[in-house]
Structure formats: structure tokens, C-alpha cells
Amino acid sequence: MDAAPAPSRGAPPLWAEAAPFCTHRLAVGSGHVLHVEECGRADGIPVVFLHGGPGSGCSPRQRGLFDPARFRAVLFDQRGGGRSTPLGGLRANTTAHLVADIERIRTALAIERWIVFGGSWGSLLALEYAGAHPHRVAGLVLRGIFLGSPAELRTYTERIPPRAPGLRQRLAEEALIRLPRARSRHAEDDLLATWCRRMLAGRPETRCAAARHWLDHERALMGEPPLAAPPDARELAKARIQAHYLAHGCFTDAARLLATCAALRHLPAAIVHGADDPVCPPATARALHRAWPAAEYTEVTGAGHSGLDAAIAAACVAALDRVAECAHRGAHPRRSR
Incomplete structure (x- = not known):
């Protein structure tokens, strides 16, 4: 296991918030309509952000995880949450439906391949999507790992x-x-x-x-x-x-998710987890890293679960930069120290 000290909390880890350059209302069936927004630059490196929850939505601060001069960041509220409608809707709302929604968004935005960035529940969803559509994934950044096991x-x-x-x-x-x-x-x-x-x-x-x-x-x-x-x-x-x-x-199986890592080892990937995470304990992140040893693993000393905590956010921003560079070069990110 590689451990990384918490970055200096004196420097702001997030990019300045900017309004989306485009927003969409995307109907995905069974009455569900998703709120989708694009931030950064239209010709930037595509990356889709999968928020935690399930049932939460994206916040304006989460846009700050993406360098607006480099990325075309796609953020959306999953079925039933945030600004998507119907609010709290349970009909046709399963993990498989959410995976299909991600692919619908990619198709609607005419994106060939993109980096998938998922935090907490979003890390589980990112693995599900990558397993179902590996040829559409350029790399992964996974934060605050959650696999949905009974033990968790x-x-x-x-x-x-x-x-x-x-x-x-x-x-x-x-x-x-x-x-x-x-x-x-x-x-x-x-x-x-x-x-x-x-x-x-x-x-x-x-x-x-x-x-x-x-x-x-x-x-x-x-x-x-x-x-x-x-x-x-x-x-x-x-x-x-x-x-x-x-x-x-x-609507998933943790053992199956870990087994899918074998088919994703060609992709650049980074795992970021707080060493003191009380919501998703580090044992799950370490299990994921054992199943995917080629993935960069950063365990941030003194950090908890929040993806917007200064130390965690800084580690995620840095990991995204490395994954994007490796996706461009067809390499894997370096292990954290």
C-alpha cells in the first residue's frame, strides 16, 4: 500500500467555479428526465462526473474539480435526485438504469471516449459502467470507494x-x-x-x-x-x-465488481481514499487496489470522506491530471508515494 501525506491545506485545491457552457434536459425513459451540464471548454478532454448517493445530485463546487482550460466536464444528477425529475422517483431506478443513462449521455453529446470520475456511490457506478462499456472509457478516477457489500x-x-x-x-x-x-x-x-x-x-x-x-x-x-x-x-x-x-x-455484487477489474487493467486508473474515512472505511479501497494493482493508489493521511475536503480534492485534481496525461500517452499513472 502506498500512502500519501495530505497536501498543504493553505493552497486552494479547487479551480474557480464557472457556470456551465451548456445545460441539457435529457429524457431517458419511464418518465425520468436528467439534468446534465457541461463545464470547461467544448473541445476539452471529456470527463464525466458521477456523484455520490445514490439520490444526491451535483453541486456547483464540484465543477471546481476540473481545470476549465483543459477539460470538457459533464456533470449530471442521477435519476430521482437533485434537479432531475421526478424527484425521488423509484420507478425504473436501478444501477443498470443509471449505467444505461451514462451511455445515453455520452451518445447524446457525441463523445467517443471519456474519463470516468466517480466518488463514493459514484465509484461503484463508475466500475459498473466501465465493466459494461470498457471501449468507451479512456481512464478512471475513483474516490471514497464503495462497493455495496453487506459488510460495508x-x-x-x-x-x-x-x-x-x-x-x-x-x-x-x-x-x-x-x-x-x-x-x-x-x-x-x-x-x-x-x-x-x-x-x-x-x-x-x-x-x-x-x-x-x-x-x-x-x-x-x-x-x-x-x-x-x-x-x-x-x-x-x-x-x-x-x-x-x-x-x-x-442492485450489484461486490465480488463481481472486483472481478471485473481484470478486464480494465489496460486503462489508466487512480484510486483516492481518506485514511480516516468513517463512511467508507479504507479496507474496501485496499481490496479494490489488490484486485487492480496497476491502478495508482493514494491514501490521504488525516482525510475523511468528503470529496471537497481540501486534501482529498487536491489529490483528486492531481490524479485526474495524471490519468488524463496517461490516457493521452497510452500509459499508466505512476504509483503515489
């Missing part, structure tokens, strides 16, 4: 944030779940299944309370304060879509 989900739900209640206690306080008398190997699986049921089939007030507890659990792990008000429409949509995906095992 157990770790997430059972983790108790510092100086904050865990998910089980949050739900129990409003009688949304009973605390078991004795913890079992499957207790956290039961907790996740119960939360998903509350989000997908509960009464509106139950769904709102469950969503708030889920979002506050995530915020506490990220070192952020709890929500100051009940979840808004986008936050409720995010929690609902996450429950939908988690209830179905993210």
Missing part, C-alpha cells in the same frame, strides 16, 4: 459517531425500532431492513423522522451538525432513493 453496510449502520447517538439509538428514541435485548450477528442487517421499510412504506411522518435520523447519522460521521430543520424535498428524496437501493443490495 453493516459497518456503516453499526458505527457510532463521536459525541453523537448512532442510528439505532436515533430510531429507538422515536420508537421507530425496538432495541434488541441481545445483539446478534444479524442485528445491524435487521436495523437496515427496518429503516428501509420505514422509508419506503411508512406513514409520511414516519418517513420524515426516519429520513432525518439517517441523514443526521451520515452528518455526524462526517463531523457535521444535525439538520436544523426537518428534511426538505431533496433530502427526503435522497433518503428514499438510498433506502430503495439498500433494500435491493444496491
Whole structure:
């Protein structure tokens, strides 16, 4: 394993935010319409950004990951999230549908091949897309690795944030779940299944309370304060879509994803992960690197999960530059030190 010290936090890692030079509303079937934006230069190196979630959307700050003088960056809100419609829509919303959407966007924008940049949930989606369409991928940048395995989900739900209640206690306080008398190997699986049921089939007030507890659990792990008000429409949509995906095992298989790396070893790739990531622990990123040893691996000391943390963002910006250069030369990026 190669470890990289955190870059200096004195220098801003992001490029200045700039408005998209083009935005699109792309109908992809089953009533879904995606918000798609292009940033940078129209003749730049194409790169598609896959946001986390599922159910989240892109933010203007994420445009700053891409050098506007070098890249043609394509950012879009995945089905049901952000500015895509219908907000929170679950119909025809699976990992396979999202992979098909990425390919529809590429075709609609007349891009032959592009770099795929995915963070957190987006890293899983990037691997799914690359496995399905390897000839359309020029390289990959993967940050905050998540593969959707049962072990990852157990770790997430059972983790108790510092100086904050865990998910089980949050739900129990409003009688949304009973605390078991004795913890079992499957207790956290039961907790996740119960939360998903509350989000997908509960009464509106139950769904709102469950969503708030889920979002506050995530915020506490990220070192952020709890929500100051009940979840808004986008936050409720995010929690609902996450429950939908988690209830179905993210419509994927972690072992299969790792196995697909063998067919991607010809592509330049970089993996960036925070050494202190409490949301997606580094063990998953290390497993991905073992399955894909040719990929550059950077574990950022002292960094957590946020892709916009100064140290993580700086490492991602640098990794993207190296992958773009290697894609141009037909080489692999150097290992980080």
C-alpha cells in the first residue's frame, strides 16, 4: 500500500467555479428526465462526473474539480435526485438504469471516449459502467470507494459517531425500532431492513423522522451538525432513493465488481481514499487496489470522506491530471508515494 501525506491545506485545491457552457434536459425513459451540464471548454478532454448517493445530485463546487482550460466536464444528477425529475422517483431506478443513462449521455453529446470520475456511490457506478462499456472509457478516477457489500453496510449502520447517538439509538428514541435485548450477528442487517421499510412504506411522518435520523447519522460521521430543520424535498428524496437501493443490495455484487477489474487493467486508473474515512472505511479501497494493482493508489493521511475536503480534492485534481496525461500517452499513472 502506498500512502500519501495530505497536501498543504493553505493552497486552494479547487479551480474557480464557472457556470456551465451548456445545460441539457435529457429524457431517458419511464418518465425520468436528467439534468446534465457541461463545464470547461467544448473541445476539452471529456470527463464525466458521477456523484455520490445514490439520490444526491451535483453541486456547483464540484465543477471546481476540473481545470476549465483543459477539460470538457459533464456533470449530471442521477435519476430521482437533485434537479432531475421526478424527484425521488423509484420507478425504473436501478444501477443498470443509471449505467444505461451514462451511455445515453455520452451518445447524446457525441463523445467517443471519456474519463470516468466517480466518488463514493459514484465509484461503484463508475466500475459498473466501465465493466459494461470498457471501449468507451479512456481512464478512471475513483474516490471514497464503495462497493455495496453487506459488510460495508453493516459497518456503516453499526458505527457510532463521536459525541453523537448512532442510528439505532436515533430510531429507538422515536420508537421507530425496538432495541434488541441481545445483539446478534444479524442485528445491524435487521436495523437496515427496518429503516428501509420505514422509508419506503411508512406513514409520511414516519418517513420524515426516519429520513432525518439517517441523514443526521451520515452528518455526524462526517463531523457535521444535525439538520436544523426537518428534511426538505431533496433530502427526503435522497433518503428514499438510498433506502430503495439498500433494500435491493444496491442492485450489484461486490465480488463481481472486483472481478471485473481484470478486464480494465489496460486503462489508466487512480484510486483516492481518506485514511480516516468513517463512511467508507479504507479496507474496501485496499481490496479494490489488490484486485487492480496497476491502478495508482493514494491514501490521504488525516482525510475523511468528503470529496471537497481540501486534501482529498487536491489529490483528486492531481490524479485526474495524471490519468488524463496517461490516457493521452497510452500509459499508466505512476504509483503515489
